Amino acid sequence: MSIVENFDLYAPRLADKEEYFSAGHRACQGCGEALAIRLMCKALGKDTVIINATGCMEVISSLYPTTAWKLPWLHVAFPNSASVGSGVEAGLKVLRRKGRIPDRDVKAVSIGGDGGTVDIGIQALSGAMERGHDLLYVCFDNEAYMNTGIQRSGATPFGASTSTDPVGSVSFGKKAWKKNVAEIMVAHNVPYVATACHSYPIDFMNKVKKARKIKGPSYIHCLSVCPTGWRLLPELAIKAGRLAVETGIFPLYEVDNGQYRMTIRQERLRPVEDYLKLQGRFRHLDPEEIELFQERVNQEYKKLMSKIECLPSWSDL
Amino acid sequence: MTRRTGMEIAFAAAEAVALCKPDVVAAYPITPNTHIPEHLSDIVADGRIDADFICVESEHSALSACCGASAAGARTFTATSSQGLLFMAEVMPIVSAMRLPVVMAIGNRALSAPINIWNDHSDIMSQRDTGWISVFASNGQEVVDMVIQGFKIAEHRDVLLPLNINLDGFQLTHVVEPMLFPDQEEVERFLPEYKPYATVHPDRVVSMGTLGMPEIFNEAMKAKDMGLINSKKVILEVWREWEEQFGRKHEPIEAYRTEGANVLLLTVGSMGETAEVAIDELRDRKMPAGLLKLKLWRPFPLEELRKAVKGAKVLAVMDRAVSCGGSAGPVCAEVKSALYGEPGCPVIVNYIIGLGGRDVTAEDFIQIVEKAAKADKEKPKEAYEIYGVRGS
Ligand SMILES: Cc1ncc(C[n+]2csc(CCOP(=O)(O)OP(=O)(O)O)c2C)c(N)n1
Numbered sequence: 047m048s049i050v051e052n053f054d055l056y057a058p059r060l061a062d063k064e065e066y067f068s069a070g071h072r073a074c075q076g077c078g079e080a081l082a083i084r085l086m087c088k089a090l091g092k093d094t095v096i097i098n099a100t101g102c103m104e105v106i107s108s109l110y111p112t113t114a115w116k117l118p119w120l121h122v123a124f125p126n127s128a129s130v131g132s133g134v135e136a137g138l139k140v141l142r143r144k145g146r147i148p149d150r151d152v153k154a155v156s157i158g159g160d161g162g163t164v165d166i167g168i169q170a171l172s173g174a175m176e177r178g179h180d181l182l183y184v185c186f187d188n189e190a191y192m193n194t195g196i197q198r199s200g201a202t203p204f205g206a207s208t209s210t211d212p213v214g215s216v217s218f219g220k221k222a223w224k225k226n227v228a229e230i231m232v233a234h235n236v237p238y239v240a241t242a243c244h245s246y247p248i249d250f251m252n253k254v255k256k257a258r259k260i261k262g263p264s265y266i267h268c269l270s271v272c273p274t275g276w277r278l279l280p281e282l283a284i285k286a287g288r289l290a291v292e293t294g295i296f297p298l299y300e301v302d303n304g305q306y307r308m309t310i311r312q313e314r315l316r317p318v319e320d321y322l323k324l325q326g327r328f329r330h331l332d333p334e335e336i337e338l339f340q341e342r343v344n345q346e347y348k349k350l351m352s353k354i355e356c357l358p359s360w361s362d363l
Numbered sequence: 364m365t366r367r368t369g370m371e372i373a374f375a376a377a378e379a380v381a382l383c384k385p386d387v388v389a390a391y392p393i394t395p396n397t398h399i400p401e402h403l404s405d406i407v408a409d410g411r412i413d414a415d416f417i418c419v420e421s422e423h424s425a426l427s428a429c430c431g432a433s434a435a436g437a438r439t440f441t442a443t444s445s446q447g448l449l450f451m452a453e454v455m456p457i458v459s460a461m462r463l464p465v466v467m468a469i470g471n472r473a474l475s476a477p478i479n480i481w482n483d484h485s486d487i488m489s490q491r492d493t494g495w496i497s498v499f500a501s502n503g504q505e506v507v508d509m510v511i512q513g514f515k516i517a518e519h520r521d522v523l524l525p526l527n528i529n530l531d532g533f534q535l536t537h538v539v540e541p542m543l544f545p546d547q548e549e550v551e552r553f554l555p556e557y558k559p560y561a562t563v564h565p566d567r568v569v570s571m572g573t574l575g576m577p578e579i580f581n582e583a584m585k586a587k588d589m590g591l592i593n594s595k596k597v598i599l600e601v602w603r604e605w606e607e608q609f610g611r612k613h614e615p616i617e618a619y620r621t622e623g624a625n626v627l628l629l630t631v632g633s634m635g636e637t638a639e640v641a642i643d644e645l646r647d648r649k650m651p652a653g654l655l656k657l658k659l660w661r662p663f664p665l666e667e668l669r670k671a672v673k674g675a676k677v678l679a680v681m682d683r684a685v686s687c688g689g690s691a692g693p694v695c696a697e698v699k700s701a702l703y704g705e706p707g708c709p710v711i712v713n714y715i716i717g718l719g720g721r722d723v724t725a726e727d728f729i730q731i732v733e734k735a736a737k738a739d740k741e742k743p744k745e746a747y748e749i750y751g752v753r754g755s
């Protein structure tokens with residue numbers, strides 16, 4: 047109770063009161079992706095250009111003649127928000143240098159869903175990061191192609207049932223493991239890479255602010271709960287995000303100049319089942335499959351912890 | 364002062380782009396256009412122009428980056444050929460619908476398969492309906508002129524559309540020709556600074572590329588189509604200004620020795636120069652043949668074509684691309700529909716020549732004219748002929 051009463055006292059210090067992603071857009075109830083975008087915009091502030099890949103967020107926010115965006119916003123197509131963003135960044139930089147736009151730092155921020163990032167857009171993303179544009183890329187990962195009806199993506203987790211890799215009498219859903227794009231970005235020597243989730247809003251916004259300041263490429267992979275696609279009650283969206291972190295399925299960390307740091311630490315990991323059982327997309331998994339899932343999570347978590355313990359910052363090498 | 368310099372036409376195209384001082388260039392290599400971006404990157408590396416050259420990882424990204432830079436208010440240029448243009452295809456109609464005046468040079472090349480690096484027009488013809496202004500050069504001088512004119516046309520407030528300049532791969536890109544280059548001051552007098560209509564900048568917040576429902580889609584397409592149709596007025600105006608300032612005339616359809624011609628050849632691109640030689644030879648033999656060189660492909664010059672064919676008995680349209688399983692090559696199909704129902708419309712015959720770099724000689728055109736001259740009396744059985752197929 048006291049937190050709500052004092053909200054106006056302390057919240058402005060944590061988050062910008064200004065809304066850059068306004069209410070009235072057409073996202074489903076409980077959409078984690080829309081919430082994450084709202085938080086991201088608060089952390090970025092006014093001097094930002096958003097470049098949006100095709101997907102749920104573009105569709106729900108930009109139905110002509112309305113727009114939810116109070117930041118300059120550009121959508122071109124599905125696979126290319128990173129390359130369009132490269133062009134925006136280059137354009138702003140050259141025009142500023144030539145005195146044709148005000149001499150002020152305006153950040154280009156490309157965003158996309160998991161499909162637009164880890165699958166069809168990965169080439170454009172890799173190119174943009176390799177070239178070293180002053181560009182922040184944020185992937186809003188709801189673990190499937192939601193806009194087109196919950197089809198499987200490279201970011202869909204093992205065992206999830208989707209409309210193109212469904213559970214059936216001879217199949218338990220997706221057989222491959224989730225592609226880890228944050229690690230692929232680290233391998234590009236991107237100076238700042240982080241994972242985030244809207245269920246940890248301050249952690250997410252801090253990471254966005256940090257990335258915003260980098261003069262060069264940066265990447266944030268934000269797990270975004272999709273109640274519609276995950277077959278989950280809308281009021282459980284925040285909880286599901288927290289459980290993804292508390293089970294170690296989606297650890298929240300950052301990689302700052304090569305140095306790994308867990309930003310939300312867990313004393314002890316909860317069993318993955320706590321997370322899986324909330325969601326219709328995993329309902330069919332049997333104990334053996336859940337056990338496989340658990341083993342893989344333990345292994346990945348250990349790998350991450352060893353990086354956190356062993357890898358120094360590049361500047362200390 | 365204008366200077367005459369001999370150089371490879373691809374290099375000349377890059378020099379012409381440099382004279383226009385672009386802000387952002389993004390390109391990906393593919394033969395035969397490659398020398399254009401290579402030479403531009405030299406120009407940037409030597410600091411001759413203050414521009415950002417983005418070495419993208421694909422043509423899709425090249426056009427996407429141009430799209431982003433143009434939306435930010437930058438003057439942008441790209442170049443490609445063949446498969447590269449197809450890789451850009453997704454972005455092509457978006458650039459025009461967003462009214463972004465990106466300028467592109469296309470070193471025309473056949474589409475695979477079989478993979479073939481040589482010239483024909485199947486690349487641009489596949490992108491014909493994407494809403495870009497499209498011009499064809501028949502020699503190096505026209506390439507230089509059309510690049511500089513291109514930025515002025517594309518960026519004009521009444522146009523704001525992307526524009527592509529087509530130059531035949533190898534036949535033009537790799538040929539060394541003496542060309543006149545205007546100097547920097549002359550170009551600046553001709554080409555004003557780009558003043559974008561709307562940009563992505565926090566000082567004036569806009570959403571660009573929004574979702575259009577069926578209720579507004581017809582209107583959006585009509586607006587784009589009208590923009591392209593209306594651009595002809597500006598194109599003609601810019602070409603007139605060009606002639607006044609530089610003394611070289613450009614027309615949507617250029618007529619060569621058409622007085623009293625019974626048979627007219629219609630060509631696109633560099634084959635027009637070869638066809639001139641054939642027409643001279645035929646005229647020497649007292650054969651009343653003439654030539655029409657189509658330079659403006661989109662928007663299509665309907666009135667000019669109707670006027671140009673008046674009095675001719677046969678019109679032989681040369682295509683450098685096949686519209687597989689269709690009624691004619693892409694240029695001929697356009698010509699036929701433009702002339703349908705026109706009083707005194709000539710008999711129209713269609714030859715598809717020079718595919719994948721197959722040589723087209725003046726002798727070929729002479730034979731075609733001689734063959735076409737008979738079409739007046741006896742219409743050919745086939746709607747079109749792929750000319751010079753061996754073993755047929
Ligand atoms: C080239 C291309 N292929 C396919 C599509 C269809 N499409 C539009 S959005 C989308 C999926 C988007 O998924 P994701 O990027 O994960 O975003 P989400 O909707 O889940 O937020 C697909 C397949 C398209 N627009 N363009």
Ligand code: SF4
Nearest residue numbers: 073074077102272274
């Ligand atoms: S389908 Fe999912 S991601 Fe898309 S708007 Fe609905 S809740 Fe959000």
Ligand SMILES: [Mg+2]
Nearest residue numbers: 159160190192
């Ligand atoms: Mg998704």
